[in-house]
Amino acid sequence: MGGASSIHAVILAGGKGTRFWPKSRARRPKQLLPIVSERTMVQETVERLAPLVSAEHIWVVTGTDHAEELRDQLPDVPDEQIVVEPVGRNTAPAIALATNLIARRDPDAAMIVLPADHHIRYADRFRDTLDRALALAASGDLLVTIGIEPTAPESGYGYIERGDEIAPGANRVRRFIEKPDRSRAEELVRGGGCLWNSGIFVWKVGAISRALARHLPEIARALDDVDPSDAQSLAAAYAAIPEQSIDYGVLEKADNVAVVGGEFGWDDIGSWTALMRLGPADADGNVIRGRVLALSSHGNLVAADNRLVALVGVEGLVVIDTEDAVLVCSADRVQDVKQIIDELQRRGWKEHL
């Protein structure tokens, strides 16, 4: 288990989810939607932590647009622990703010930081991995990242290169590698020494506080004495804060970073095609939800929650039907779905945003 101190979890729920249009909208990004199962992604994230972190120790950092919906979806999380940033400034300020809040409650707490919109197939293995990371973090000053054993040479993820082993399945981090191109990704995976960077972190409040003060002093100072329930003081603090990710701003600079490898069926659900991978697929390789009729059609993803969708002689398409919009997208172009948002804005078709 993760040591004697209390365990808090900080769920980063600020994402816009433009890659899941037309399901995701400005007011309903991916983390607030039931993308994979019948429950929303943030609900699944909280539920998955439940045996390890109770609702009273869950913190969710989000934007003004989504706070109310999050309170509705997570009734067991105390209201004041839905932390609302006045404006998004990437992960470092969000984590710094949550760290300060937890430190006031319990300066010796351990923290798990994780995104609100990842899919994890094996929740028990996930918690086992967190346990190992908590044990490692509890033993000292380490900033522990969770790395994923790669199952393919993905170019959409960052990589972590393992250094010396410091415990079974845990290593010093030699370096972080930004999203590589395809051939570089193949090299990294072939070598065997690299893990995917999951964006999930485990550390003691003290360890991350010191790291923030050292590597991002401007952000740490700006947020040190802020009362997050005072919207005006929070807005003033954020106005002075630059955008900064915790990876680039702290972890890539710190020398006390470790990585714990895990295999728990992790997927960041970066686009519609993630659902093609997750399946289940029918005999023709179609992954289907809702009322769908597929004739001579193979390898398509269809979500027909509103209407009947009929396919005839098509392959490799993503077809998403919603109340006011239908997406028909080639599976190899799902990354371009976010361009639809720009185009809708340009045309002034705001009701579909």
Added chain:
Amino acid sequence: MGGASSIHAVILAGGKGTRFWPKSRARRPKQLLPIVSERTMVQETVERLAPLVSAEHIWVVTGTDHAEELRDQLPDVPDEQIVVEPVGRNTAPAIALATNLIARRDPDAAMIVLPADHHIRYADRFRDTLDRALALAASGDLLVTIGIEPTAPESGYGYIERGDEIAPGANRVRRFIEKPDRSRAEELVRGGGCLWNSGIFVWKVGAISRALARHLPEIARALDDVDPSDAQSLAAAYAAIPEQSIDYGVLEKADNVAVVGGEFGWDDIGSWTALMRLGPADADGNVIRGRVLALSSHGNLVAADNRLVALVGVEGLVVIDTEDAVLVCSADRVQDVKQIIDELQRRGWKEHL
């Protein structure tokens, strides 16, 4: 002009239009829908005839399911001239029934027989062609078919081979050729002597009556004394009548058949891809109706009358959005759309039929 006798038009409106699902439904086949323009196809058919045939001389033969809708769509056509067959038996019985009705009114009338669901781009040229056909029919006992100068080696149409010229632009018919395969169609078009069979016919009441009596005596006799306003007598007559097309049952056997060639932008709108031909297309070759956003997408047909349809990176698709169903079909498979009807029936999803 078409001689001194009055001119009647018989519009055959019995089609089921299964190839236009999901727009066309059992209760709303293609001829009752605004497929090409804002007006329904049967409304366009009547309008196109107007300068030549007044509404009092229009007859529409249809099935029980569609009579009421036709009366609504064609308020100027007298009620009793919406002729309702108790059951569809192909074109020969429909024409025989209408012929009998017109003969009672005016035994010397000329008749134009035409489908309710064809598109004609140049209505004036169409009427000029009908005028020539009427002149030819008026001069004697001829059964005149309207042939279309082929613009491509279509395998979806029947062909008419021209024989001796009997008037400028008018010939004896040497023979009818059933829908050929592609290479045979190329031969037929290359030779120059063949026309597409449009399914549009012009003749005097007497000429077609005699031809029916001679070549289809069973049908002629069964319908001779029927009162079409007496549903019971009509049902009894139809019960005894075999399915028969006018082409196969009469025209291919008769020796007094002529063809008048025309070029008036004719299209039988046999499937969704017909609308791709008719355009207009945008710079990427997409033919679009309604609110459509097409990114990196080429050569698609989209009808978005209900919702926004967004395309990303797709080519050669037919996407038809309706209130309760969306079709996504490869353009080269539009002939298979009718299989959806079978599949819907098999699954018992009757609300989409």
